[in-house]
Amino acid sequence: AGGLGIAVKKAAEFEAGMSEVRAISGASGKEFEVLSDKAREMGAKTSFSATEAAEGLKYMALAGWDTNSMLTGIEPVLYLAEAGALELGRASDLVTDSMSALGLSANDLVPYLDKVAQTSRKSNTDIDALMEAMVVAGGTFSRFNVPLEEANAFLGVLANRGTKGTEAGTALNAIMDRLTSGTGQAAKALDELGISAFDSEGN
Numbered sequence: 001a002g003g004l005g006i007a008v009k010k011a012a013e014f015e016a017g018m019s020e021v022r023a024i025s026g027a028s029g030k031e032f033e034v035l036s037d038k039a040r041e042m043g044a045k046t047s048f049s050a051t052e053a054a055e056g057l058k059y060m061a062l063a064g065w066d067t068n069s070m071l072t073g074i075e076p077v078l079y080l081a082e083a084g085a086l087e088l089g090r091a092s093d094l095v096t097d098s099m100s101a102l103g104l105s106a107n108d109l110v111p112y113l114d115k116v117a118q119t120s121r122k123s124n125t126d127i128d129a130l131m132e133a134m135v136v137a138g139g140t141f142s143r144f145n146v147p148l149e150e151a152n153a154f155l156g157v158l159a160n161r162g163t164k165g166t167e168a169g170t171a172l173n174a175i176m177d178r179l180t181s182g183t184g185q186a187a188k189a190l191d192e193l194g195i196s197a198f199d200s201e202g203n
Helices: 002-025 030-045 050-062 067-083 088-102 106-122 127-143 148-160 165-180 184-193
Strands: none
Touching: 002 030, 002 050, 030 050, 030 067, 050 067, 050 088, 067 088, 067 106, 088 106, 088 127, 106 127, 106 148, 127 148, 127 165, 148 165, 165 184
16 A cells, blocks of 8 residues: 555656646647656666656756757756766756857757766866856857867866866856956956957957
């Protein structure tokens, strides 16, 4: 009886989670059925439950991802969460927020996650802190067209010097602002070196 009660509770939690996904994404009929099946599949083949997979889908829906993007995106995000020892909902939230800040689309997911995982392995930071930094500094990287490899390298170097997470993102924003504002000590130093942050066309 106790086991049945737990099973019924878990089923109810899953249904509630998927109801949130349906309400946020607007998926209905076949689309909703496919999303539910995907969440159950992830719950059966990974260390996360179907309910946790539903929470991951919810954050993707909140980011405006369509059904196909959610279906293809949930598994890579799940593996990233496993690698970073993160809750799946937390990982999905960080991934979608940081990609939005960087101006990336769902099609960029896998190469982005590959670079994040590689940077976390090769520098003194973890996946959680690295993506927190990307959430804060992503807009700056996007504005200055900084390639993802360089963006990760910047944050990896800062992490190796003890500056991580949101602190690293804030520091990076300040650095880029000072180097490009045309005023202050940084501008004076660049002028003395004969260096300009912009070319003749203002790029």
